[in-house]
Amino acid sequence: MITFRRAQASDLPDIVAMLADDPLGAGREDASVPLARGYVDAFDAIDADPNQLLAVAVDGGEVIGTLQITFLAGLSRKGAWGGQIEAVRVASHRRSGGIGRLMFEWAIAQCRARGCGRVQITTDKGRADAHRFYESLGFTGNHLGYKKTL
Amino acid sequence: MITFRRAQASDLPDIVAMLADDPLGAGREDASVPLARGYVDAFDAIDADPNQLLAVAVDGGEVIGTLQITFLAGLSRKGAWGGQIEAVRVASHRRSGGIGRLMFEWAIAQCRARGCGRVQITTDKGRADAHRFYESLGFTGNHLGYKKTL
Numbered sequence: 001m002i003t004f005r006r007a008q009a010s011d012l013p014d015i016v017a018m019l020a021d022d023p024l025g026a027g028r029e030d031a032s033v034p035l036a037r038g039y040v041d042a043f044d045a046i047d048a049d050p051n052q053l054l055a056v057a058v059d060g061g062e063v064i065g066t067l068q069i070t071f072l073a074g075l076s077r078k079g080a081w082g083g084q085i086e087a088v089r090v091a092s093h094r095r096s097g098g099i100g101r102l103m104f105e106w107a108i109a110q111c112r113a114r115g116c117g118r119v120q121i122t123t124d125k126g127r128a129d130a131h132r133f134y135e136s137l138g139f140t141g142n143h144l145g146y147k148k149t150l
Numbered sequence: 151m152i153t154f155r156r157a158q159a160s161d162l163p164d165i166v167a168m169l170a171d172d173p174l175g176a177g178r179e180d181a182s183v184p185l186a187r188g189y190v191d192a193f194d195a196i197d198a199d200p201n202q203l204l205a206v207a208v209d210g211g212e213v214i215g216t217l218q219i220t221f222l223a224g225l226s227r228k229g230a231w232g233g234q235i236e237a238v239r240v241a242s243h244r245r246s247g248g249i250g251r252l253m254f255e256w257a258i259a260q261c262r263a264r265g266c267g268r269v270q271i272t273t274d275k276g277r278a279d280a281h282r283f284y285e286s287l288g289f290t291g292n293h294l295g296y297k298k299t300l
Contacts, residue, residue: 052223076175117299123294144273144295146271146290
């Protein structure tokens with residue numbers, strides 16, 4: 001029985017471990033405990049922001065997944081709110097078991113409950129498996145995502 | 151002399167007029183005054199949020215451009231903040247005069263001043279002119295942006 005809830009400070013080491021356990025994350029995260037100050041500060045900023053929802057998926061008390069939703073106010077479309085889903089991870093020993101789909105369905109429901117008119121995500125251009133997954137969830141990929149490192 | 155500042159409630163009719171004056175916006179916005187309640191509510195939500203910056207470009211007291219920056223707290227990259235730029239518009243009679251570039255340079259500087267480690271935008275896949283523009287500003291387009299209407 002997998003459940004979802006808002007992340008608590010005590011979940012932070014598990015969440016950071018999942019962020020680090022991924023080809024990109026391995027090179028840019030540091031899951032050693034005590035956690036680097038940046039993680040704790042970021043958690044506090046997210047937790048204090050009513051338009052941010054950092055969540056965990058839990059199975060029998062074990063944290064097995066995480067994602068972050070940002071609720072975005074904007075003027076476009078007559079002031080419609082949008083939801084943005086980022087930093088989605090499933091614990092490596094639980095991948096390919098349909099948990100990612102449950103997490104997205106839960107996240108989309110959170111966006112709907114907040115009155116969002118749309119949900120958006122970005123994903124690497126080369127990840128054809130992820131593209132099929134998002135399309136199966138009803139997303140359409142008509143945009144390019146640009147990033148610039150400062 | 152073009153200057154930039156945080157948008158005020160009195161700028162809202164000018165901003166919505168720019169959102170509506172564009173092929174996509176024409177079909178989904180309503181610039182009639184008094185403005186629809188959704189715009190006013192969205193402005194209030196943006197204005198009250200310390201992680202949102204709705205800005206206008208002004209020339210001689212006239213509002214000639216608008217953009218919105220969202221400052222995003224996140225755990226990834228050891229808790230680095232990100233900046234997201236959206237809803238960028240230049241008044242139709244001032245397009246092709248380099249104002250868009252000034253606006254992006256100003257927005258990127260705002261992100262840097264807030265300590266963001268990256269800036270992100272999404273744009274329609276088919277807009278080759280926009281892609282060249284973002285690349286000229288140092289952005290790389292390695293992501294696909296997916297959206298789902300709720």
